[in-house]
Amino acid sequence: MRKPVDIDAQIKALQDKARSLRERQKTQLGELVLATGADSLPLEALAGVLLAAVEQGRDKPETVARWTERGTAFFRGAGKQGNRGKRNGAGEPDPDPRAAGHGAPAAAGARPAP
DSSP states (O other): OOOOOOHHHHHHHHHHHHHHHHHHHHHHHHHHHHHHTGGGSOHHHHHHHHHHHHHHHHHOHHHHHHHHHHHHHIIIIISSGGGTTOBOTTSSBOOOGGGGTTTOOOOTTOOOOO
């Protein structure tokens, strides 16, 4: 004989799970706004930017591909919270001073330039 199933309990559990997932999504979106610095924009401007992005993404899939590349770089660390305040006037991260050899340790056995 089959065991009776409490469908109401299953429905409630699924509704609770859906509510939890929606709350988690809202939290993550809020964290993303903060991490990107978009919280410095007026609310109306941020809404306008997002609406324009949705429209552009619908009309130009190649734009979404470029945004995806930039977003991937952001999440890999190129633009995370630690770099948020380190921007030059063009809105780009300032170049790493170590890349030009400043502050980088000398290679073993290397002689200083005269």
